[in-house]
Amino acid sequence: MQETTVTSWDQGWAPLYDAADTMRMMQDYLDFYAGLVTPGTASLLDLGCGTGSVTVAVAEAMRAHHPDAPALGIDLAPAMIDIAAARDGSIGWAVGDICDPPVTDRYDLVICCFHTLQLLPDDAALGQALAAARRAMAPGARLAFDIYQPNLDFLKMAAAGGLEPGRIVRRFPDRTGRELIVREEAVCDPDTLTYSGTWFLHDAETDARLPVDPMVQTLRQIYPEDLARHMAATGLAMVERYGDLDGSNFTPDSKRQVVICAPA
Numbered sequence: 001m002q003e004t005t006v007t008s009w010d011q012g013w014a015p016l017y018d019a020a021d022t023m024r025m026m027q028d029y030l031d032f033y034a035g036l037v038t039p040g041t042a043s044l045l046d047l048g049c050g051t052g053s054v055t056v057a058v059a060e061a062m063r064a065h066h067p068d069a070p071a072l073g074i075d076l077a078p079a080m081i082d083i084a085a086a087r088d089g090s091i092g093w094a095v096g097d098i099c100d101p102p103v104t105d106r107y108d109l110v111i112c113c114f115h116t117l118q119l120l121p122d123d124a125a126l127g128q129a130l131a132a133a134r135r136a137m138a139p140g141a142r143l144a145f146d147i148y149q150p151n152l153d154f155l156k157m158a159a160a161g162g163l164e165p166g167r168i169v170r171r172f173p174d175r176t177g178r179e180l181i182v183r184e185e186a187v188c189d190p191d192t193l194t195y196s197g198t199w200f201l202h203d204a205e206t207d208a209r210l211p212v213d214p215m216v217q218t219l220r221q222i223y224p225e226d227l228a229r230h231m232a233a234t235g236l237a238m239v240e241r242y243g244d245l246d247g248s249n250f251t252p253d254s255k256r257q258v259v260i261c262a263p264a
Contacts, residue, residue, distance in 0.1 A: 012212040014079035016201075017051050019172045020182070025245070030057040032245040033111055036144055036260070037061040042069045045107040045136055047098040047129070048116035049073030052084030052091065058111065059091055074101045099128040106138040112145040118219040123230070126222070130234040137263055143236065146245065146258045150193065150221040158188035158195060169197070171204060179204035195219045224257060237264040 034057045041062050046055040052073050059071040072092040075081050085093045096102040098112065099120070110133050120126050133143050157163065163186050170182035181204045184197045196218040201210045231238060238261050243254025250257065 013199075013201075013215050014051070014077065014083060016172075016174065016180070017080065017083070018053060019174060019180075020170050026053065028245040029054055029113060032247075032258070033113065033144065034058050034061040036109060036111070036142065037065070039065045040140075041108045042066045043105070043107040043109070043138070044069070044071040045101075045103060045110045046071070046073040047101060047110065047112040047133060048114070049075045049084060049093070050080050050114065052080075052087045052093065054111070054113050055084065055091060056088045058109070059088070062109070070105070072103065072105075072107075074098065074103070099125050099132060101132055101136065103136050105136075106141070107136055108138050108141050110136055110141060110143045112143075115147045115219065117145060118147050118222060119217065120220065121218075122220075123226075126220075127230050127234060130230055130236060134234050134236055134263065139263070142239065142260055142262055144258075144260045146256050147222050147227075148219070149243070149252075149254050149257050150223055151255075152193070155188055155193040155195060155221070156190075158186055159190040159193065166200075169199070180210070181207075193221050195221075222257075227257065227259070231261060232264070235264045236261045 033054050037058060044058055044062055049055045055071060055073040062069050062071065070092065072094065073084055074094050074096045076095065076097055078095050081093045081095050094102050098116065112133065117126060117129060120129060137143060165185060166183040168181050169184045171179065173179055181202045183200045183202055186195065186197045188195045196216060199215045201212045202208060203210060228238070238259060240260040241250045242248060242258040243250040244256050245258055
């Protein structure tokens, strides 16, 4: 399913990625991840970098201390990497899988944003991605990522067919100023609570569907206890955990699991 998402970005969704982020509290992501930089942060690896918006913000914060500090962003979608490279040519960009990223160096700060880990198809892939991130960490490095906290009420409602068909999940202007909406058809497996949403792009004024292939995004649920088990198995120790990007305390009702970890 990860491949399906990547294909969709490459077939027309990639140029819309940044504009659609207006509904994802983009500034909160930039502030949180750039805020992880310390005077000792001298190298950066972004796994699943997308169009590089967070990568660039973190690299700029890092280079305030170390002007020549290396930064590398990796994403499986070539169209996303093309946009990232156009955004900032001083950063290294590479097409690659976060389960087996094309890296040989080790980094002071490794990040993985936007619940990317939930797009991985199974526990084996999640373990591979965490192990790969661990191998890419320099001594004393930190790994930071965010995933959704499973919202059982919402997921069970979705599994029972309780979500409005074609509900609007994004509204944003394109590069010409035309207002667009994204309508979603969702299904949720009642046994695993895996959530799969198919996105259709529409003109906001006429509600006419636009000629961009639908995009399917499937999110597996990662429960805190399962995440802790995978981290321990890959030699990672949790240093901090927040309930959202604002640094709020993590609780069973938190929207997100925002995790900072270090080599165990």
